Amino acid sequence: MNKPTAQEVQVLMARYVERVDAGDIEAIVQMYADDATVEDPFGQPPIRGREQIAAFYRQGLGASKVNARLTGPVRASHNGCGAMPFRVEMIWNGQPCALDVIDVMSFDEQGRIRTMQAYWSEVNLSVQAPA
Amino acid sequence: MNKPTAQEVQVLMARYVERVDAGDIEAIVQMYADDATVEDPFGQPPIRGREQIAAFYRQGLGASKVNARLTGPVRASHNGCGAMPFRVEMIWNGQPCALDVIDVMSFDEQGRIRTMQAYWSEVNLSVQAPA
Numbered sequence: 001m002n003k004p005t006a007q008e009v010q011v012l013m014a015r016y017v018e019r020v021d022a023g024d025i026e027a028i029v030q031m032y033a034d035d036a037t038v039e040d041p042f043g044q045p046p047i048r049g050r051e052q053i054a055a056f057y058r059q060g061l062g063a064s065k066v067n068a069r070l071t072g073p074v075r076a077s078h079n080g081c082g083a084m085p086f087r088v089e090m091i092w093n094g095q096p097c098a099l100d101v102i103d104v105m106s107f108d109e110q111g112r113i114r115t116m117q118a119y120w121s122e123v124n125l126s127v128q129a130p131a
Numbered sequence: 132m133n134k135p136t137a138q139e140v141q142v143l144m145a146r147y148v149e150r151v152d153a154g155d156i157e158a159i160v161q162m163y164a165d166d167a168t169v170e171d172p173f174g175q176p177p178i179r180g181r182e183q184i185a186a187f188y189r190q191g192l193g194a195s196k197v198n199a200r201l202t203g204p205v206r207a208s209h210n211g212c213g214a215m216p217f218r219v220e221m222i223w224n225g226q227p228c229a230l231d232v233i234d235v236m237s238f239d240e241q242g243r244i245r246t247m248q249a250y251w252s253e254v255n256l257s258v259q260a261p262a
Contacts, residue, residue: 006252043210072202072216075233075250079174083233083250085203085216102206102214104235104250119206119214119235121137 001109003080010074013084013105016113020088021068025057033112040118042104066090071100080107089128096128132240134211141205144215144236147244151219152199156188164243171249173235197221202231211238220259227259 004012012031019027029050032038037046038053047056060066067089076082081104088099101120108114135143143162150158160181163169168177169184178187191197198220207213212235219230233250 006254010254041208042212043208073231073255075231075255076252077172077174077250078252081173083214083235085233100204100206102216102233104214119208119212121207121209123137123141124204124206
């Protein structure tokens with residue numbers, strides 16, 4: 001099989017955000033290759049493999065509801081990679097907060113995530129005004 | 132010297148977009164380290180060094196006016212890297228077009244761009260409606 005096309009990368013990455021929004025950890029982890037690596041935030045040592053990745057998402061998404069949505073189109077390359085801007089909303093210390101993130105992903109020939117790097121730091125965290 | 136902080140990465144990357152918008156090729160090239168690499172679009176073989184990089188921007192920006200603006204915040208890491216979503220508008224075959232791009236950059240200890248990877252393909256190109 002070949003790596004996913006640019007269109008397929010767009011579908012896969014949008015699906016990832018939907019699954020984060022749904023808090024469906026099992027469905028998220030299924031998107032990863034067995035030996036995938038995650039650097040979230042980028043700059044931290046990578047975590048590797050589905051077991052560690054599952055623990056990472058349980059820690060991040062297991063405690064309370066997180067909303068996630070794309071804030072622009074998935075930019076997809078012709079070598080099975082892509083980058084996407086999205087926003088995560090959560091309650092943090094009782095306060096509604098938003099975090100602007102860009103995820104960069106590479107995919108394998110089975111259309112599974114091989115590497116994920118999440119670009120963000122506290123400069124991208126904002127307290128949200130009440131709706 | 133240390134690598135730029137997350138705040139400094141945000142300033143540097145926003146400045147880069149301003150210089151692309153201004154079409155100021157010399158000022159853009161000055162932002163790069165001598166042995167920097169550019170992969171634009173990501174997936175193509177890297178071009179290396181200021182001379183090749185200058186030629187690349189002359190080809191892209193020299194022919195006609197290009198507008199560029201950030202479409203969201205620069206996501207900056209704590210290891211001197213960042214990613215940003217932006218939109219480039221140009222006239223292409225007589226038609227107003229827009230290209231949605233995400234640039235990922237790493238900086239050196241002098242605050243110069245060491246690597247630039249631009250995520251986009253034709254799936255991110257759209258014909259713009261008249262204003």
